[in-house]
Amino acid sequence: xxxxxxxxxxxxxxxxxxxxxxxxxxxxIAVFNLNNRKDWYAIENRCxxxxxxxLSRGIxxxxxxxxxxxxxxxxxxxxxxxxxxxxxxxxxxxxxxxIKCEDGVVYLKLPLK
Amino acid sequence: MIKAATKxxxxxxxxxxxxxxxxLLRQSDISANFEITVFGEEPRAAYxxxxxxxxFETRSADKLMMCPDxxxxxxxxxxxxxxxxxxxxxxxxxxxxxxxxxxxxxxxILATGSDAFVPPVDGIDxxxxxxxxxxxxxxxxxxxxxxxxxAAVLGGGLLGLEAARAAMDLGLDTEVIEFAQRLMxxxxxxxxxxxxxxxxxxxxxxIQLNRATxxxxxxxxxxxxxxxxxxxxxxxxxxxxxxxxxxxxxxxACGLEVGPRGGVVVNDSLQTSDACIYAIGEVxxxxxxxxxxxxxxxxxxxxxxDQLAGVASSFTGADMSTKLKLIGTDVASFGNAFPSExxxxxxxxxxxxxxxxxxKLFYSKDGTTLLGGILVGDAxxxxxxxxxxxxxxxxxxxPYDLIDPxxxxxxxxxxxxxxxxxxxxxxxxxxxDIMDAIAGGAMTPSDIKVCTRAGAGCGGCMPMVTxxxxxxxxxxxxxxxxxxxxxxxxxxxxxFDLVKQDGVKTYDELLGRHGSGxxxxxxxPAVGSILASLWNEPVNDHASLxxxxxxFLANIQKNGSYSIIPRMSGGEVTAEKMIAxxxxxxxxxxxxxxxxxxxxxxxxxxxxxxxxxxxxLLDAGFESGQAYGKSLRTVKSCVGQSWCRFxxxxxxxxxxxxxxxxKGLRSPHKLKSAVSGCVRECAEAxxxxxxIIATEKxxxxxxxxxxxxxxxxxxxxxxxxxxxxxxxxxxxxxxxYIRTADRLTRTSVWFNNLEGGIEHLxxxxxxxxxxxxxxLEAAMRHHxxxxxxxxxxxxxxxxxxxxxKPFVNTEDTDxxxxxxxxRKQIQPL
Numbered sequence: 001x002x003x004x005x006x007x008x009x010x011x012x013x014x015x016x017x018x019x020x021x022x023x024x025x026x027x028x029i030a031v032f033n034l035n036n037r038k039d040w041y042a043i044e045n046r047c048x049x050x051x052x053x054x055l056s057r058g059i060x061x062x063x064x065x066x067x068x069x070x071x072x073x074x075x076x077x078x079x080x081x082x083x084x085x086x087x088x089x090x091x092x093x094x095x096x097x098x099i100k101c102e103d104g105v106v107y108l109k110l111p112l113k
Numbered sequence: 114m115i116k117a118a119t120k121x122x123x124x125x126x127x128x129x130x131x132x133x134x135x136x137l138l139r140q141s142d143i144s145a146n147f148e149i150t151v152f153g154e155e156p157r158a159a160y161x162x163x164x165x166x167x168x169f170e171t172r173s174a175d176k177l178m179m180c181p182d183x184x185x186x187x188x189x190x191x192x193x194x195x196x197x198x199x200x201x202x203x204x205x206x207x208x209x210x211x212x213x214x215x216x217x218x219x220x221x222i223l224a225t226g227s228d229a230f231v232p233p234v235d236g237i238d239x240x241x242x243x244x245x246x247x248x249x250x251x252x253x254x255x256x257x258x259x260x261x262x263x264a265a266v267l268g269g270g271l272l273g274l275e276a277a278r279a280a281m282d283l284g285l286d287t288e289v290i291e292f293a294q295r296l297m298x299x300x301x302x303x304x305x306x307x308x309x310x311x312x313x314x315x316x317x318x319x320i321q322l323n324r325a326t327x328x329x330x331x332x333x334x335x336x337x338x339x340x341x342x343x344x345x346x347x348x349x350x351x352x353x354x355x356x357x358x359x360x361x362x363x364x365x366a367c368g369l370e371v372g373p374r375g376g377v378v379v380n381d382s383l384q385t386s387d388a389c390i391y392a393i394g395e396v397x398x399x400x401x402x403x404x405x406x407x408x409x410x411x412x413x414x415x416x417x418x419d420q421l422a423g424v425a426s427s428f429t430g431a432d433m434s435t436k437l438k439l440i441g442t443d444v445a446s447f448g449n450a451f452p453s454e455x456x457x458x459x460x461x462x463x464x465x466x467x468x469x470x471x472x473k474l475f476y477s478k479d480g481t482t483l484l485g486g487i488l489v490g491d492a493x494x495x496x497x498x499x500x501x502x503x504x505x506x507x508x509x510x511x512p513y514d515l516i517d518p519x520x521x522x523x524x525x526x527x528x529x530x531x532x533x534x535x536x537x538x539x540x541x542x543x544x545x546d547i548m549d550a551i552a553g554g555a556m557t558p559s560d561i562k563v564c565t566r567a568g569a570g571c572g573g574c575m576p577m578v579t580x581x582x583x584x585x586x587x588x589x590x591x592x593x594x595x596x597x598x599x600x601x602x603x604x605x606x607x608x609f610d611l612v613k614q615d616g617v618k619t620y621d622e623l624l625g626r627h628g629s630g631x632x633x634x635x636x637x638p639a640v641g642s643i644l645a646s647l648w649n650e651p652v653n654d655h656a657s658l659x660x661x662x663x664x665f666l667a668n669i670q671k672n673g674s675y676s677i678i679p680r681m682s683g684g685e686v687t688a689e690k691m692i693a694x695x696x697x698x699x700x701x702x703x704x705x706x707x708x709x710x711x712x713x714x715x716x717x718x719x720x721x722x723x724x725x726x727x728x729x730l731l732d733a734g735f736e737s738g739q740a741y742g743k744s745l746r747t748v749k750s751c752v753g754q755s756w757c758r759f760x761x762x763x764x765x766x767x768x769x770x771x772x773x774x775x776k777g778l779r780s781p782h783k784l785k786s787a788v789s790g791c792v793r794e795c796a797e798a799x800x801x802x803x804x805i806i807a808t809e810k811x812x813x814x815x816x817x818x819x820x821x822x823x824x825x826x827x828x829x830x831x832x833x834x835x836x837x838x839x840x841x842x843x844x845x846x847x848x849x850y851i852r853t854a855d856r857l858t859r860t861s862v863w864f865n866n867l868e869g870g871i872e873h874l875x876x877x878x879x880x881x882x883x884x885x886x887x888x889l890e891a892a893m894r895h896h897x898x899x900x901x902x903x904x905x906x907x908x909x910x911x912x913x914x915x916x917x918k919p920f921v922n923t924e925d926t927d928x929x930x931x932x933x934x935x936r937k938q939i940q941p942l
Binding site for chain 2: 009013016018021023024028031034038062063068070072075077
């Protein structure tokens with residue numbers, strides 16, 4: 001599948017050490033920054049547990065060094081790097097997207113329209 | 114707001130100690146008596162210079178700041194940055210700053226610290242030579258390093274080694290040049306320093322000892338160091354970290370007594386030779402010593418605050434024991450690491466070659482007391498040894514047990530400590546007392562605190578108490594881990610005490626000082642709650658800590674929409690307000706239902722609608738009901754004596770009073786209450802965290818009930834109380850619970866684990882057996898004085914509200930939130 005880097009906003013628009021959801025066409029993607037906007041991650045916003053579109057509103061942190069977010073509804077933890085569910089072996093993961101922040105602008109690698 | 118008869122304090126210097134003085138003064142009871150003006154030389158406000166190396170990783174000065182930018186204004190402190198004081202007129206008590214500002218003072222606090230000592234080596238002023246002291250220095254180093262391949266650091270002490278590691282991280286081949294025969298010559302002996310050198314060289318840093326630099330060479334910019342031995346080292350950059358020099362020039366100029374090698378002379382009260390001028394921190398010379406660590410500086414700041422309050426308090430020197438994580442290596446030195454010949458014996462563990470570990474302890478010749486010690490490569494026993502040293506506690510017959518690798522690890526020889534060893538100095542509790550408590554069934558540090566009173570004073574011994582408990586349980590084959598999560602090796606109560614003691618205001622500060630990693634959904638809300646309970650700052654200032662519902666000041670529903678619940682104190686509301694509520698619910702097509710707490714809930718609001726709807730609610734006279742918080746929820750009531758033929762007292766009035774008093778209070782778990790007007794108990798007060806039932810003579814107060822999954826009736830704390838007594842006891846009860854309960858523990862569970870049960874609780878709350886009631890009442894007064902509705906606070910600040918939208922990159926609404934109609938109202942699809 002062909003992909004391209006798409007600009008999704010200024011780094012300053014995203015609150016520090018929190019998630020924010022971006023909408024690109026029909027995709028809802030949860031964008032996170034850690035270490036005061038130094039590290040950036042992106043995963044799909046929809047939690048596979050009960051299909052709620054809420055992951056961007058979870059608390060970020062790490063477990064054994066793996067950066068993660070805990071879903072605000074039932075606290076399942078997802079790796080921000082791989083999207084894997086790290087707190088529940090039987091739960092599927094979420095898609096992770098490539099993301100970069102250059103010169104204060106945030107880009108996501110998304111499928112070409 | 115200036116009141117008459119306030120005294121003017123001017124603080125010269127806005128470093129860590131200068132800031133701490135301001136923080137302590139503003140936190141104290143005498144704060145209102147003092148105006149504070151601060152002059153700082155640097156362009157930015159106080160930051161954590163101790164963790165300066167962290168700046169290389171984060172490149173964020175914000176993370177290092179001691180407090181948020183608005184802290185000074187919020188605390189009525191005039192701060193002038195980039196504007197140092199250049200002269201003091203002691204006769205007229207006026208200071209003059211560089212920009213020409215003149216400020217009068219009643220008392221002057223000198224906290225000018227020190228700057229880097231720059232040795233007078235030929236060529237030291239060339240380009241590419243830096244000192245390592247301020248954020249500006251670091252910015253310059255980072256910029257210059259871009260065009261460098263090699264660097265040298267002049268000075269192999271604490272700071273020099275940190276600077277060297279930073280240079281290495283910037284990608285430069287770095288050498289440390291130390292004048293003395295060993296690294297960290299004041300803290301470590303030959304072997305300890307050799308061990309450290311080995312560990313550091315293993316990380317890729319070069320170390321050169323016994324090196325005196327003759328000249329710094331280069332054409333304009335440095336390119337070489339030439340040593341007194343004649344040989345040279347090619348370098349592109351030089352960082353000078355060869356010591357510090359107190360900034361006493363202004364003091365000297367106005368005639369204050371200074372030491373022969375610098376530093377402003379102070380007495381036990383930290384007064385200089387002018388009684389109206391104090392000196393604290395690295396600029397102060399006490400008993401011919403300059404204290405170059407921040408902890409003694411903070412102690413000095415507290416002594417001066419005490420002096421201003423008229424409380425007898427003096428500085429008698431400070432322990433210079435330190436434990437550092439230096440370049441990923443543990444190094445610790447405590448007590449007297451260089452005792453005089455003939456007064457001591459030693460034990461030593463030399464695993465330098467095999468494991469890079471070296472430990473040495475000095476103890477008295479009669480084998481009773483620890484005099485000092487050095488630990489390199491592994492400093493796990495530091496806390497235990499420091500405690501032993503500070504308390505003069507008796508050491509094991511075989512002192513080697515204290516560092517024996519077979520005996521150490523988590524237990525670290527703690528169990529080998531003599532029973533007489535004092536663990537808690539505030540309450541005079543020995544190790545034996547604690548072991549008795551454990552033998553008697555104490556399973557948690559809280560249990561021990563309750564039985565023995567250890568930790569009931571300053572709480573500083575609690576980590577030690579916990580270690581002792583875990584060691585004993587482990588030795589008995591019982592596994593206990595009460596750490597709150599992987600990021601903090603503490604329980605909630607211990608974290609609470611740490612935050613309170615150290616005056617920590619942010620999660621990042623706590624994580625940096627006492628935690629590890631990036632945090633998680635367990636510790637962030639726990640710390641957020643502690644911060645809120647203690648300091649009551651706006652929740653939105655700590656947005657990244659907030660749990661699911663606090664994050665948007667609304668309860669999230671299963672489809673991502675939210676509920677809105679305004680406060681209705683005592684379950685009472687006027688017709689006018691009901692109409693306003695109804696109109697709002699209709700306008701926004703929200704689902705309406707009454708809650709168990711006797712108030713109205715409206716559900717189905719989207720995140721971007723929250724600020725708009727709350728604006729209308731506030732305009733209609735409502736406040737946040739904080740249904741989203743681990744906080745006080747509601748105080749239910751019956752109509753009582755005002756209306757009811759059976760009522761014997763005004764239950765509605767008391768319920769409203771109580772809810773208005775404690776609204777906004779954040780706690781380890783939610784708090785629910787009720788007031789019933791007679792023995793029929795229509796408000797069900799006995800199933801509440803605290804419940805009040807009217808009697809012929811007054812009120813009966815019941816506590817620690819629960820109506821949830823594990824119902825439990827409240828227990829009678831006191832009977833036939835007046836309204837004033839009820840409020841007094843509830844003040845104390847709530848604050849005691851907030852301080853001592855574990856994370857997410859309701860009062861019922863907390864009570865069930867309370868050793869001594871209701872009798873103990875009565876002793877603490879009614880008889881003040883722990884002597885903490887004044888403090889508890891003051892804490893509640895602080896809560897009441899600083900209360901502000903969460904939503905009113907949030908709506909004042911546009912910055913807070915930028916998060917209240919579904920998407921960052923578009924104003925679109927979230928089309929995945931949909932409803933159907935059931936029983937004539939909306940419901941998630």
